[in-house]
């Protein structure tokens with residue numbers, strides 16, 4: 441039996457998000473008209489609806505809103521690796537991101553969020569120590 | 571801002587349920603078609619008289635509401651498909667009522683139905699939205715349990731809610747389901763101890779906080795009061811209804827939905843207040859969301875639902891606030907996009923709910939909630955209905 445793979449389907453914007461990340465910087469969409477930082481990626485600015493959006497480094501700092509362990513998954517790949525540590529993080533730059541929580545961060549903790557590709561080239565955002 | 575005008579002259583009738591099944595080889599169209607057949611058979615209305623159709627389903631696949639007109643041999647002059655998850659039932663009722671008032675249709679069938687096959691839930695979750703594809707599904711592929719576990723945790727941290735508080739909702743709904751032969755879990759009792767000892771699913775969310783996706787359908791007819799009177803059929807009227815989408819999007823975590831933005835207008839239009847509501851159906855994808863609805867619709871203050879459920883019976887016969895009186899999705903099962911609560915509300919105010927009838931219920935409220943596009947449900951809706959000519963159908 442073949443080993444299950446992590447879900448690799450993304451939208452074109454999801455792949456742009458992956459390709460924009462760097463080792464030590466969080467790169468998100470920034471509106472060139474009003475400077476709104478947005479996530480998840482969109483086609484136009486959530487604030488002013490302008491379509492002039494650039495992928496730019498933003499502050500990676502943020503605060504954990506909630507974190508917990510997922511004990512169930514609809515994907516076989518994750519069923520084998522349960523529990524999955526999940527956190528929601530309010531970035532200082534504005535948006536809320538869901539991220540892997542590999543540092544046992546809990547609500548109120550300051551963290552840094554960076555993107556990391558797995559061995560299959562899938563991007564995951566990770567909450568890291570500040 | 572303008573305000574919704576009264577829904578005068580609109581009648582709601584023939585609440586039907588096609589019994590739920592955990593899995594089915596039948597398609598969603600089978601369940602929806604059976605709901606339509608049942609309501610026509612029970613009322614004696616001819617299929618040719620149905621000139622409006624509103625459909626909601628997650629599992630129609632490549633078909634849509636218009637496909638179903640060909641499946642069912644209907645020639646509607648008003649056709650609607652509401653894809654707003656658990657708010658679809660309430661929103662369909664509202665849309666249909668306006669169509670009746672404006673003469674766009676004379677007899678509208680509103681139906682929510684789904685099938686459930688081994689892969690259908692995974693397919694729904696995996697392709698739910700673009701935001702979900704890019705920003706939720708890769709993170710453990712949790713389905714709705716992921717975002718809701720974070721919302722539940724944040725609600726507990728902020729307002730001091732405990733698992734027992736959520737358990738009061740789940741346990742009372744199971745008690746209600748024990749009096750509903752159509753509830754999939756109605757043959758099993760649930761104690762608080764069992765609730766607390768259930769296996770963990772995601773953070774504070776445990777097994778009995780989660781709904782079971784299943785197959786089934788619910789529906790009702792919307793027509794004019796004059797037509798309902800001429801047919802001599804039991805009917806309810808729509809006192810008020812409203813909806814909001816993407817409300818409070820700047821809140822970092824969803825601790826409130828859009829209900830508080832329209833509830834004053836809703837009660838004003840209906841001419842009643844929360845104290846006049848004989849039974850409340852909330853959309854119970856998770857108990858914490860029931861709490862947001864109780865708060866948003868003014869049954870208690872923001873953040874005080876845990877206290878409210880400690881101090882008020884939620885069972886159909888407990889004399890408090892009868893809540894999710896057929897067992898809700900937590901005990902009946904999840905199918906049909908929030909129609910379950912609408913149909914139950916109509917049955918209650920027509921006094922034809924059977925063994926779980928709230929004694930002499932006349933005014934019912936139903937709340938809808940749905941569509942976790944990313945980290946929260948985007949749709950909030952609510953309606954207040956009143957039984958006018960009460961009674962059941964064969």
Ligand SMILES: [Zn+2]
Nearest residue numbers: 471474485488
């Ligand atoms: Zn902008």
